[in-house]
Amino acid sequence: MPFSRSIKIAPSILAADFANFGAECRAIEAEGADWVHVDVMDGHFVPNLTFGPAMCAALRPHIKGVMDVHLMIAPVDPYLEAFAAAGADIITAHVEAGPHIHRTLQAIRALGKKPGVALNPGTPVEAVAELLDMVDMVCVMTVNPGFGGQSLIESQLTKIERLHAMIGDRPVHIEADGGITLATAPVVARAGADVLVAGSAVFKGGTASSPAAYGVNIKAIRAAAEAAAH
């Protein structure tokens, strides 16, 4: 697939029914999701615990498109092979997860996967300045990681703008992750994000067996972002 900065909506399954993940993944893709964002949390790097590589492997047959795995874990290197084998397409590690992010990104690429790097709200964008030629995506956390349903942290908008300028015409996506709603989608798109992660704003009002609301939410968020995008 040629690189494109067109707006992509990546629903986070953190907001899905944990007892029904396979059906939820099928439902959001059927309702128009571009990517499926899988939030892996270890209860150490972030104060919450979700699931690991076995869950990702179980989800893989239910995701036709891009499986965007966000690793909120530390250390991250010991688990890269397992997430790659589980079928992740994009594997995103946090720059804060350890002292050797450059080596981590090299390892993800060597596993044949697309490397992403994530920045917590307190981390300056300069932390990825040396990494822009080795990643396919930079994920800007627009909430403090660990939970869905939080409000977007406004200070991250100028960070997205600065990152957009730093990336220039490199084929590197900017993912805004957290607090993306109908109201904030245009704001992050205008700042330069092209991948919008939305959990609660997508899953609200629907279920896997009655997913129409998912489609309405995805279409509305995408339209709002497209209207504002660069």
Ligand code: DX5
């Ligand atoms: C938070 C996760 C986000 C979160 C998004 O640590 O990385 O992907 O699930 O959820 P909402 O859209 O509800 O903020």
Ligand code: ZN
């Ligand atoms: Zn995430």
